[in-house]
Amino acid sequence: MNKHNIHTLASLAGVSAATVSRVLNGNPQVKPHLKEKVLHALEETGFRPDPKAQSLRAGKTRTISVILPMIDTDFYHRLLHSMEPVFDEAGYDMALFPLVGGFRVKKYQDPTSLPYHGDALILASLDPDKLYANHEVPFRKPITLVDTHHQHYHSFSIHNHQAGKLAAQHLLLNREPIVLIGLRQDEAGPFASPVFEERMEGIQQGLQEQGRTLAGTLLVDELGTEGGRQAARLWLEQHPGPCQFLCLADTLALGVKRHLQERHLECRVIGFDDHPFAATESLTSIKQPIEQMGEMAARHVIQQLRGEVYTLQSTVLTPTLKIRQSSRLWTHP
Amino acid sequence: MNKHNIHTLASLAGVSAATVSRVLNGNPQVKPHLKEKVLHALEETGFRPDPKAQSLRAGKTRTISVILPMIDTDFYHRLLHSMEPVFDEAGYDMALFPLVGGFRVKKYQDPTSLPYHGDALILASLDPDKLYANHEVPFRKPITLVDTHHQHYHSFSIHNHQAGKLAAQHLLLNREPIVLIGLRQDEAGPFASPVFEERMEGIQQGLQEQGRTLAGTLLVDELGTEGGRQAARLWLEQHPGPCQFLCLADTLALGVKRHLQERHLECRVIGFDDHPFAATESLTSIKQPIEQMGEMAARHVIQQLRGEVYTLQSTVLTPTLKIRQSSRLWTHP
DNA sequence: CTGAAAGCGCTTACAG
């Protein structure tokens, strides 16, 4: 590429750097003949001003960075889609930094890296303490957590403990044994989200209050349909007879349902997230106010940017239970 | 937040800005007692250096920006996942700028905006001529197109024309009328990807070469299963009897298949993309070398950053046909 | 080992 800056270009055009800058920024009071010269030099060289210098000067980038674990799940689509219009309306852009495969973790320790060029930072589902070795986000602009919480940061999250409890309480209405299908997680890893752990705690508490316990727990490595299917098969091979599968994600629940359908078995199933397919597949699920959470968080960030936030704010939203056919005993089509 | 810079902090600590900078960057030859003072002031004020200034000075950000239409489809997941390891290995981060809903288009005209802070830019599926009013990307660093092409830019794309032709030729083996299900697109809009148009052209050419024509064309507004289902219903209500549905996306094809299953009808269906569900649903589909495309593009960007690219390069990859049950006439389970 | 100064590439008062 070219190695010009605004000064070399200015001398090339026979004007001052200030004039080049004015032309670049569409300042209307540049005399036509000078403007002409600048435009010509611009054309000639293909010169482009350095955006880093421009926004250093301006003191802002009109962009909000979002660091999130991944982008290929329904949860994050819904979250991002709910934040986007708020940012847009306020004149901000959104930059996404997914931690695909955990590669990035070390890079985001570097305060120079692009996420921190934004005017504000959103950390979704990530625990700052685990993400940052030194226990501090290397960023001096507004920081907001979504789908996690931490005492030092603004946060918007879902009451996962209550979600778990709701699910347990629902199944406790029936006498069949309750089998949990959960996710195997690396607790120490930077990804480790407290979500599943908190749901578990809620489930345990719900059970305890009724003097019940889990008949069994199966952990899968991935939140896919296949995992649910396998887990259900494994369990039922060793423990035939009706039971209730409490799945920590709808994808798992769907896998379980598929297995039951194939084998013409009758068991109850319940999932978490109220994924779009939960409705069409008649899966009982814990519905999370994802859009509401995203929108509130986004509004809060904008308020922070406007200097309208004066106290540390931590908002917890309440999940609800969507009862559908899968937690009744179904009959086959 | 604090309104400090490195100089105010320096005087607060009783040292020079240079020393503060050295401490900030872990320079080992700062005497302990000075380092102490600086660390103390840092602690006191919570000061963080401005990353924009730091990378202005450094001249780089070690980040590659990707502007893409959306992030919630299998196509982009596969594309991004194939680029990521290449960037990571070369020490670069990836920043995602999805054009969710087209909001951003105007913002990306602004050369100051965050995408252009990256060291290189990837434009996925977008036509620079439509995206940028002035027909020029406001960026002086390396630019690479993926899943589109343009004579002025490096590009890695799939031979969509050939993909269309392959699909048509496959169906031409049978005598049943061919019905196309495509996407209604705003041709002028910034999103308008040439992909569908090119597939159409290939299909038309394939048909022409055999002296055949389409029995009908149905356009849907969204690439979802529901659209395919509706389209199939609409067509079959008015034209009962076997036909062949040529769907411009697998999601559409899946919808068609669902409708056929529900009604116990027998028609052939073929889709595009070889979506993961195509295999499990036995859908014949045009398979695109997405991962290969992503990986090649990523490698090329890295080469450009290393100054190892000397000529404009345009790579076109060839799709293949995956024949499965859906383009034979199936029998019901 | 440390500081004053120059400079990264811009923009914007300030004179003229």
Added chain:
DNA sequence: CTGAAAGCGCTTACAG
């Protein structure tokens, strides 16, 4: 209307 200069917030030779 235009230019020289100061400054955005850093870092890094260069002296000392």
